[in-house]
Amino acid sequence: MDKMIEFALNLGVGDARIISPDLIPVDDKFPGFCREPGCPGFNRSMSCPPNVEGPEWFRAEIKKYESVLVFKYDVPSTSLLGNERMDLMGLIHETAAAIETFARKNGCEKARGFAGGSCKESLCRDHLECRVLHGNRDCRNPGKARQSMSGMGVNFLELTRAMGWEMEVIAKETDPGAVPMGMVAGMVLLK
Numbered sequence: 548m549d550k551m552i553e554f555a556l557n558l559g560v561g562d563a564r565i566i567s568p569d570l571i572p573v574d575d576k577f578p579g580f581c582r583e584p585g586c587p588g589f590n591r592s593m594s595c596p597p598n599v600e601g602p603e604w605f606r607a608e609i610k611k612y613e614s615v616l617v618f619k620y621d622v623p624s625t626s627l628l629g630n631e632r633m634d635l636m637g638l639i640h641e642t643a644a645a646i647e648t649f650a651r652k653n654g655c656e657k658a659r660g661f662a663g664g665s666c667k668e669s670l671c672r673d674h675l676e677c678r679v680l681h682g683n684r685d686c687r688n689p690g691k692a693r694q695s696m697s698g699m700g701v702n703f704l705e706l707t708r709a710m711g712w713e714m715e716v717i718a719k720e721t722d723p724g725a726v727p728m729g730m731v732a733g734m735v736l737l738k
């Protein structure tokens with residue numbers, strides 16, 4: 548497990564910790580927020596609601612795992628509120644996928660990464676449509692794109708608290724002067 552943490556830190560994450568799956572807060576209402584008030588990624592990829600299994604499945608799934616590596620990047624609020632947001636979301640996908648691949652090669656053959664934000668809005672932003680959803684073909688980014696944590700009902704704010712990470716919610720109306728830093732995070736189930 549130390550190797551997993553070291554690998555994640557070497558990727559440049561701000562922190563990475565391994566916790567019990569029991570500590571992952573899952574709430575049925577979160578996928579609903581992707582629909583209403585709505586996220587631009589809703590129903591635009593195979594990684595986001597309504598095209599992912601959802602909280603009930605995820606609750607059962609995490610019980611099959613021994614532990615979970617959760618990682619975060621601390622990022623300026625101005626980046627989260629500006630054009631860099633989608634680059635940051637892409638970074639979460641790539642980091643989750645890289646840790647998953649490393650874990651699979653190092654004894655956790657069923658490792659599975661989850662990301663934050665839409666892969667359509669980040670990794671496939673230059674394409675009109677998700678190739679899986681609209682073309683019934685392979686994902687353009689199988690080595691990067693991972694399913695959405697929100698789509699699985701993960702309560703991100705509660706998760707950061709469980710990790711001991713201080714975070715304030717960054718929304719459109721947030722004043723970056725008052726809240727200069729935010730956070731993006733992802734996770735990898737380990738077994």
Ligand code: SF4
Pocket residue numbers: 591592593594666667670671676677678679680685686687688689692
């Ligand atoms: S093709 Fe693009 S939008 Fe569709 S699942 Fe893959 S990365 Fe996401």
